[in-house]
Amino acid sequence: MDLQTLTFIVVGLTFAMYIGIAFWARAGTTSEFYVAGGGVHPVANGMATAADWMSAASFISMAGLIAFFGYGGSVFLMGWTGGYVLLAVLLAPYLRKYGKFTVPEFIGDRYYSRLARIVAVICLIVASVTYVIGQMKGIGVAFSRFLEVRYEIGLVVGMGIVFFYAVMGGMKGITYTQIAQYCVLICAYTIPAIFISLNLTGTPIPQIGLGSMMVGTETYLLDRLDQVVTELGFNEYTTTSRLSTLNTFVYTLSLMIGTAGLPHVIIRFFTVPKVSDARVSAGWALIFITLLYTTAPAVAAMARLNLHETIQPAGQENLLYEERPDWFRKWETTGLLQFEDKNGDGRISYTADPATNEMIKVDKDIMVLANPEIASLPNWVIALVAAGGLAAALSTAAGLLLAIASAISHDLLKGVFRPNITEKQELTASRIAMAGAILLAGYLGFNPPDFAAGTVALAFGLAASSIFPALMMGVYSKRINKEGAIAGMIAGITVTLLYVFQHKGVMFIASTAYLGDMSPNWFLGIEPNAFGAVGAVINFAVAFAVSRVTQAPPERIQHLVEDIRVPAAAGSAQIH
Amino acid sequence: MADSEKRKAYWRANLRLTLVLLVIWFSISYLCGIVFVEQLNAIRIGGYKLGFWFAQQGSMYGFIAIIFFYASRMAALDRKFDVNE
Numbered sequence A: 001m002d003l004q005t006l007t008f009i010v011v012g013l014t015f016a017m018y019i020g021i022a023f024w025a026r027a028g029t030t031s032e033f034y035v036a037g038g039g040v041h042p043v044a045n046g047m048a049t050a051a052d053w054m055s056a057a058s059f060i061s062m063a064g065l066i067a068f069f070g071y072g073g074s075v076f077l078m079g080w081t082g083g084y085v086l087l088a089v090l091l092a093p094y095l096r097k098y099g100k101f102t103v104p105e106f107i108g109d110r111y112y113s114r115l116a117r118i119v120a121v122i123c124l125i126v127a128s129v130t131y132v133i134g135q136m137k138g139i140g141v142a143f144s145r146f147l148e149v150r151y152e153i154g155l156v157v158g159m160g161i162v163f164f165y166a167v168m169g170g171m172k173g174i175t176y177t178q179i180a181q182y183c184v185l186i187c188a189y190t191i192p193a194i195f196i197s198l199n200l201t202g203t204p205i206p207q208i209g210l211g212s213m214m215v216g217t218e219t220y221l222l223d224r225l226d227q228v229v230t231e232l233g234f235n236e237y238t239t240t241s242r243l244s245t246l247n248t249f250v251y252t253l254s255l256m257i258g259t260a261g262l263p264h265v266i267i268r269f270f271t272v273p274k275v276s277d278a279r280v281s282a283g284w285a286l287i288f289i290t291l292l293y294t295t296a297p298a299v300a301a302m303a304r305l306n307l308h309e310t311i312q313p314a315g316q317e318n319l320l321y322e323e324r325p326d327w328f329r330k331w332e333t334t335g336l337l338q339f340e341d342k343n344g345d346g347r348i349s350y351t352a353d354p355a356t357n358e359m360i361k362v363d364k365d366i367m368v369l370a371n372p373e374i375a376s377l378p379n380w381v382i383a384l385v386a387a388g389g390l391a392a393a394l395s396t397a398a399g400l401l402l403a404i405a406s407a408i409s410h411d412l413l414k415g416v417f418r419p420n421i422t423e424k425q426e427l428t429a430s431r432i433a434m435a436g437a438i439l440l441a442g443y444l445g446f447n448p449p450d451f452a453a454g455t456v457a458l459a460f461g462l463a464a465s466s467i468f469p470a471l472m473m474g475v476y477s478k479r480i481n482k483e484g485a486i487a488g489m490i491a492g493i494t495v496t497l498l499y500v501f502q503h504k505g506v507m508f509i510a511s512t513a514y515l516g517d518m519s520p521n522w523f524l525g526i527e528p529n530a531f532g533a534v535g536a537v538i539n540f541a542v543a544f545a546v547s548r549v550t551q552a553p554p555e556r557i558q559h560l561v562e563d564i565r566v567p568a569a570a571g572s573a574q575i576h
Numbered sequence B: 001m002a003d004s005e006k007r008k009a010y011w012r013a014n015l016r017l018t019l020v021l022l023v024i025w026f027s028i029s030y031l032c033g034i035v036f037v038e039q040l041n042a043i044r045i046g047g048y049k050l051g052f053w054f055a056q057q058g059s060m061y062g063f064i065a066i067i068f069f070y071a072s073r074m075a076a077l078d079r080k081f082d083v084n085e
Helices: A003-024 A030-038 A042-053 A056-098 A103-110 A114-147 A151-169 A171-201 A221-231 A245-259 A263-270 A275-293 A296-311 A326-334 A364-374 A379-417 A423-445 A452-476 A482-504 A532-549 A555-564 B003-035 B037-041 B050-080
Strands: none
Touching: A003 A114, A003 A151, A003 A171, A003 A379, A042 A171, A042 A263, A042 A275, A042 A379, A056 A103, A056 A114, A056 A171, A056 A245, A056 A263, A056 A275, A056 A296, A056 A364, A056 A379, A056 A452, A056 A555, A056 B003, A056 B050, A103 A114, A103 A263, A103 A379, A103 A452, A103 A555, A114 A151, A114 A263, A114 A326, A114 A364, A114 A379, A114 A423, A114 A452, A114 A482, A151 A379, A151 A423, A171 A275, A171 A296, A171 A364, A171 A379, A221 A296, A245 A452, A245 A532, A245 B003, A263 A275, A263 A379, A263 A452, A275 B050, A296 A364, A326 A364, A364 A379, A379 A423, A452 A482, A452 A532, A452 A555, A482 A532, B003 B037, B003 B050, B037 B050
């Protein structure tokens, strides 16, 4: 059976399973639609959170970035896992205790202000839509390869499927479907990694294989990789950071606090039965995430090594373009891989020097999908990877769209503008909001601001600079008042957005950038993707300053804060 | 102990624990994985340079340990101060 037929079958079967589960568990009430009625076991919730969390950026894009950045790619590994510590320790138990549906609802109540709630909704929508653009890039890459069409057509097909899928389900459907999606995506990620690790190092565990010697030699894999890439003029794999140490530090911090400020992740902790479950649930989520995240560096290093050794086999002449393997041709049709025979010798030369490098385009986002083909693994493994990539992208897109939809229908419509609408109308409004978000994100996805992971990093920066500080101060300070919180959120997200827009273009349309996206224009050498941490510091500072010179929050709010700090139910602020 | 004092003591114990865990969180990622990565790279475990290992493997295992430790310590504090759900 040829690869494309097999891929159709595997992807088709997994989709049939998701849709079946979504149908079986479909939401009947708004409570089920938003938080699955609050009745999900911590382990199940952890698994669903992991699927929700690990998006196209984690599955398709991240290992590709690590493959080309080496040590410099570590920001994604530490940044996207370390945030769970902040979430589990600083926020999740308290937000669960408070027991509402959405993040803006908490902010609106804690800061006793509808304006605060509206500002939070806007911040949430800006961050989430940016995040969905990143997903759309990943979905576009996956579908273009799988249907063997151009990226743009793949993107449109992907939008259609996300639309159909997310609009039907709601949180209850999504939670159970996401458990299935986690199983698909983790198998799809680890099985090829195990095969490749066995081939190269003889160890089936990729995390150990990465630190082992190559089969039949006395050379460690990482040393061999360092040698291969430096001979071709690239930076050493295991030691080179991207940009400065300060940038690495700030980038990691942005991703961490962004993780703890992203509404679609926080909302997961509203779906567990108890406060103690919220703490443990974050740990389970992180275990399931780390399974993939500690495999990713192995996938990255081994894919990079295989890529170079396929094109430039040791001790032989470079690969003839006419004899290029099948995967090379397939990725050329997507437009994401391009070759130009600069020296006219008919052979492929891949080096760091732009003057002699003939691989003029190698989109980093193709590495994970191409990896099993480069390593010549059996066709069913390749089909499985396609299914896994789509599972990752779909599950996250669905979770994000749900967060956007609930912000618009629950917080804006029901909470502020039309308190009297029925549950049914609220559900209809949220489905319309989802459709709108898909169209907007899909449209912006035609010209994504960065690779899938880079775009997602921007979204984290926006969440880090706006929502995380407001939530944290809401729990840890009784003195921060509505004026402080509102001013802080506005200052944080505005500074971050302006910084991103001036380098990446207004709404990420590159031609509208008013300062070029290059390092001499960067503040202290911090790149736009990493700026969220600076925005967060500004948010904290503004909130403290403004709160000091304005009136303290009313007494009932101080009681409310005291109450959410303790798991036991007591006092007047009890909400359940 | 009066109820409100008990709650204050519970909150203080919680803050102490949180602070200690955040110091560990910061050390295994920002210090070992970023700031002192070059110095640690002089040490090797198998094929891994140690700083590289912290950045791409070790920090993540540490994060998991921190969360489960926090959850179990907090469960004990909940019982000790009798503030269970």
